Amino acid sequence: MKKLAVALLVVVALCPAVFAEDIALPEPEKTGGIGVVDAVAARQSARDFVDGEVTMQQLSNLLWVAGGVNREDGKLTFATAMNTQDMIIYAFTKTAVYRYNPQGHTVTVIAEGDYRKLTGGQAFVAKALVDLLYIQDTSKWPEGGRATPSEILNCGFAHAGLSMQNVYLYAASLGWGARTRMNFDREGLTKLLGLTDKHNFTLMQCFGPKP
Numbered sequence: 001m002k003k004l005a006v007a008l009l010v011v012v013a014l015c016p017a018v019f020a021e022d023i024a025l026p027e028p029e030k031t032g033g034i035g036v037v038d039a040v041a042a043r044q045s046a047r048d049f050v051d052g053e054v055t056m057q058q059l060s061n062l063l064w065v066a067g068g069v070n071r072e073d074g075k076l077t078f079a080t081a082m083n084t085q086d087m088i089i090y091a092f093t094k095t096a097v098y099r100y101n102p103q104g105h106t107v108t109v110i111a112e113g114d115y116r117k118l119t120g121g122q123a124f125v126a127k128a129l130v131d132l133l134y135i136q137d138t139s140k141w142p143e144g145g146r147a148t149p150s151e152i153l154n155c156g157f158a159h160a161g162l163s164m165q166n167v168y169l170y171a172a173s174l175g176w177g178a179r180t181r182m183n184f185d186r187e188g189l190t191k192l193l194g195l196t197d198k199h200n201f202t203l204m205q206c207f208g209p210k211p
């Protein structure tokens with residue numbers, strides 16, 4: 001036991017960056033907002049956003065809505081086929097790029113700095129408070145399972161869509177904007193995020209206050 005503790009201390013001392021990168025998000029605010037039917041009635045894609053710096057509370061609320069754990073059994077705010085939970089949600093902000101870890105409700109800092117432009121060429125993308133990028137991790141699917149490669153890919157888009165509708169309704173509830181988008185700098189993002197051939201690009205979504 002003593003030896004294990006010493007070994008752990010050595011690892012922590014040698015790799016401080018690894019242990020420093022995970023940030024616990026504040027508890028998400030799970031009540032409030034307008035009624036769901038009112039939010040559906042107000043849902044639309046915004047055409048422009050106000051640039052700004054997201055607070056950790058805003059990020060926590062958004063990521064929980066987009067794909068956090070909403071039950072004691074660890075299942076999420078959106079459905080996934082066979083509960084594969086294969087969607088990695090990245091949050092691009094003015095100051096950093098984060099990967100969301102729904103189990104534990106933490107974020108991992110992938111890069112410091114403003115990389116919002118990489119998620120799309122349209123001018124408003126670089127201004128949205130948060131750009132969410134939805135990358136499917138196909139390694140979450142069982143090898144040799146029933147699903148064909150194209151069915152797995154289709155499920156990735158369905159999962160992204162289900163999560164993004166949560167975000168659309170949340171934005172409507174706040175009186176803020178959201179916009180689903182395709183077309184991003186795949187090469188730049190692959191390098192920045194360290195993606196492999198097991199990762200599929202699906203869609204992204206801008207979120208934040210509107211002018």
Ligand SMILES: Cc1cc2nc3c(=O)[nH]c(=O)nc-3n(C[C@H](O)[C@H](O)[C@H](O)COP(=O)(O)O)c2cc1C
Nearest residue numbers: 043044045046047120122161179180181182183203
């Ligand atoms: C799969 C998908 C891809 C989209 N891609 C883009 C895009 O690349 N750029 C853009 O400005 N809007 C994009 N949109 C937003 C649509 O243009 C928008 O949803 C459509 O005009 C209908 O408007 P509404 O969402 O306000 O009802 C996309 C929407 C979806 C569902």
